[in-house]
Amino acid sequence: MPAIASADTDPNDPYGFNAVRDRTDYFVAPLAPGALFGDKATSPIIISPFGTSQKIECRGDGHYVQIHDCVQYDLAGNPHNLAPVGMFFRTVYFYS
Numbered sequence: 508m509p510a511i512a513s514a515d516t517d518p519n520d521p522y523g524f525n526a527v528r529d530r531t532d533y534f535v536a537p538l539a540p541g542a543l544f545g546d547k548a549t550s551p552i553i554i555s556p557f558g559t560s561q562k563i564e565c566r567g568d569g570h571y572v573q574i575h576d577c578v579q580y581d582l583a584g585n586p587h588n589l590a591p592v593g594m595f596f597r598t599v600y601f602y603s
Contacts, residue, residue: 524572530565533574534600553589555579555602563589 520526535547536558542548553559557579564586565577578586579602589600 522571524568524570525566526568527564527566528568529562530574530577531559531561531563533565533569534559534563549597551591551598551600553579553600553602555589555600557581557602 517523517525533550534553535542535550537552537554539547539558542550542552553563555561561580561582563577563579565574566572567574567576575591577589577591577600579589580586588603590603591598591600
């Protein structure tokens with residue numbers, strides 16, 4: 508059976524390693540359970556008025572391509588850039 512090509516496939520990224528993906532579960536709010544000690548202790552922290560309650564999208568698969576170019580959507584569906592800042596052993600992303 509032949510493979511079906513997607514209209515969204517980037518010819519420069521045939522495997523989708525740099526595609527935009529929903530990464531909301533990848534982040535943790537600073538006061539969320541497990542954020543400092545527990546299952547989310549190594550996840551990037553997000554400083555945002557929404558925490559992780561609004562959708563966060565990033566480029567990169569996290570394995571072959573580092574996660575980058577992240578945005579978080581506000582209540583009206585408008586994207587806002589998340590600026591990463593390296594802090595000690597984990598990255599903190601600031602909503603702008």
